[in-house]
Amino acid sequence: MIQVKNLKKSFGINEVLKDINVTVKPQEVVVVIGPSGSGKSTFLRCINMLETITGGHVYVEGIDITDKKTDINKVRTEVGMVFQQFNLFPHKKVIENIMLAPMKVRKVSAEVARAKGLELLRKVGLVDKAEAFPDSLSGGQKQRVAIARALAMEPNIMLFDEPTSALDPEMVGEVLEVMKQLAKEGMTMVVVTHEMGFAKEVGDRVLFMDGGLIVEENIPKELFDNPKEERTKAFLSKVL
Amino acid sequence: MDFRWDIIAEYAPFFLKGTLLTIGLSVASILIGTVLGLFIGLGKMMRNKLYALPFKWYINFFRGTPLMVQILLVHFAVVPSFLGTTNAIFAAIVALSLNSAAYVAEIFRAGIQSIDRGQMEAARSLGMTHGQAMRNVILPQAFKRMIPPLGNEFIVLIKDSSLAALIAAPELMYWGRAMQGQYMRPWEPYLTAAVIYLVLTLSLSFLLNRLERRLATE
Numbered sequence: 407m408i409q410v411k412n413l414k415k416s417f418g419i420n421e422v423l424k425d426i427n428v429t430v431k432p433q434e435v436v437v438v439i440g441p442s443g444s445g446k447s448t449f450l451r452c453i454n455m456l457e458t459i460t461g462g463h464v465y466v467e468g469i470d471i472t473d474k475k476t477d478i479n480k481v482r483t484e485v486g487m488v489f490q491q492f493n494l495f496p497h498k499k500v501i502e503n504i505m506l507a508p509m510k511v512r513k514v515s516a517e518v519a520r521a522k523g524l525e526l527l528r529k530v531g532l533v534d535k536a537e538a539f540p541d542s543l544s545g546g547q548k549q550r551v552a553i554a555r556a557l558a559m560e561p562n563i564m565l566f567d568e569p570t571s572a573l574d575p576e577m578v579g580e581v582l583e584v585m586k587q588l589a590k591e592g593m594t595m596v597v598v599t600h601e602m603g604f605a606k607e608v609g610d611r612v613l614f615m616d617g618g619l620i621v622e623e624n625i626p627k628e629l630f631d632n633p634k635e636e637r638t639k640a641f642l643s644k645v646l
Numbered sequence: 647m648d649f650r651w652d653i654i655a656e657y658a659p660f661f662l663k664g665t666l667l668t669i670g671l672s673v674a675s676i677l678i679g680t681v682l683g684l685f686i687g688l689g690k691m692m693r694n695k696l697y698a699l700p701f702k703w704y705i706n707f708f709r710g711t712p713l714m715v716q717i718l719l720v721h722f723a724v725v726p727s728f729l730g731t732t733n734a735i736f737a738a739i740v741a742l743s744l745n746s747a748a749y750v751a752e753i754f755r756a757g758i759q760s761i762d763r764g765q766m767e768a769a770r771s772l773g774m775t776h777g778q779a780m781r782n783v784i785l786p787q788a789f790k791r792m793i794p795p796l797g798n799e800f801i802v803l804i805k806d807s808s809l810a811a812l813i814a815a816p817e818l819m820y821w822g823r824a825m826q827g828q829y830m831r832p833w834e835p836y837l838t839a840a841v842i843y844l845v846l847t848l849s850l851s852f853l854l855n856r857l858e859r860r861l862a863t864e
């Protein structure tokens with residue numbers, strides 16, 4: 407469960423998020439779309455405090471993460487994040503990438519972490535790559551490892567920032583497939599993506615952002631087939 | 647030109663002693679300089695500009711003034727004012743360590759900052775603290791990138807240790823100058839010293855290359 411109230415974020419004098427209000431219910435899949443520079447990534451990064459918030463509040467599982475007393479490291483273990491550029495640790499093997507955080511943060515033993523890591527690799531179809539280094543993987547495989555790594559902390563919420571934008575077209579499907587599976591299992595997800603097919607099929611709700619505001623939100627079918635705002639219509643006519 | 651091998655042979659024991667001291671000075675200064683340099687590099691990277699300022703000026707001072715001046719200052723002013731007396735070998739190690747620490751600090755900072763920002767973000771998003779992310783994700787990658795510039799700095803330090811001859815620390819160059827003074831011949835002493843320095847620096851590059859290759863295949 408995520409509640410965002412009057413969220414504002416500025417970089418210097420550049421106000422990137424102007425007044426964002428959203429609630430993401432448990433097990434909901436929310437898809438965020440919008441033109442480049444509209445603040446989608448910044449919005450996502452505010453949810454786990456990768457950006458310091460300038461104004462308003464963000465509650466994750468009821469905890470106000472803008473409160474100075476909140477242990478942000480603890481909150482982050484509940485919120486997995488997948489990046490456009492994968493950000494795998496290149497000096498560690500695939501399995502070590504996955505084992506690292508459970509061992510360091512949750513103090514899980516190496517055996518337990520490895521068993522859990524192999525189980526997650528099986529789930530994303532990469533168990534045979536456990537001992538490989540990230541450099542030897544394709545983009546699609548890297549992103550699936552990155553998803554497994556985030557899942558290893560057993561988060562309640564997963565954030566995806568354009569997880570397929572850096573991939574060759576033939577690899578997009580394998581990553582979306584893993585994400586669909588996660589959605590089916592009931593994971594709460596916020597997904598920034600340009601994959602409108604995925605939004606229609608998996609999304610419970612779509613937010614259209616422009617200029618630091620949520621301009622329109624609706625169930626996918628309504629938003630895509632029947633947009634109300636001019637800006638939404640203009641954007642959709644370009645991407646669909 | 648007649649080249650007098652006999653006087654080189656006569657001075658061989660002194661060159662050997664000098665070479666050992668050069669190695670000793672260099673190794674001690676590299677070790678102390680590296681540890682101190684890591685600390686100063688971290689200091690300069692502190693978010694609080696005021697806390698970072700002294701470290702920044704440490705680096706400015708030691709990179710911005712000649713090593714020769716630093717050696718003279720340490721030997722004739724700094725060490726005596728702390729110990730009441732001075733010692734050339736001790737002063738040389740202090741000056742070389744302080745000087746190389748400034749360069750190591752910059753190498754260290756550049757190494758850390760060359761690691762993609764996404765690495766820290768990925769580690770933090772998994773719930774790791776800043777320290778955990780540094781130790782497990784950033785530093786192991788940064789160290790690999792720091793090896794070539796650090797190696798370079800170590801080679802510079804071996805050569806710069808010859809300035810310790812100025813304060814009569816009996817290292818390699820000191821004996822070269824002594825021999826020149828005794829026989830009034832320029833070629834034999836200085837060429838001998840040059841060849842020995844070359845052997846030292848080439849050996850170090852060889853070792854560093856091997857280390858680099860070993861780490862690259864890991």
Ligand SMILES: Nc1ncnc2c1ncn2[C@@H]1O[C@H](COP(=O)(O)OP(=O)(O)OP(=O)(O)O)[C@@H](O)[C@H]1O
Pocket residue numbers: 417420422440441442443444445446447448449
């Ligand atoms: N660290 C930063 N410092 C300064 N400005 C930033 C920073 N990060 C983002 N911005 C600015 O904030 C605005 C929104 O950026 P953001 O990355 O959130 O957009 P986006 O919707 O994700 O775009 P894209 O589709 O290109 O990823 C942009 O104008 C960008 O230049």
Ligand SMILES: [Mg+2]
Pocket residue numbers: 446447448567568
């Ligand atoms: Mg973005």
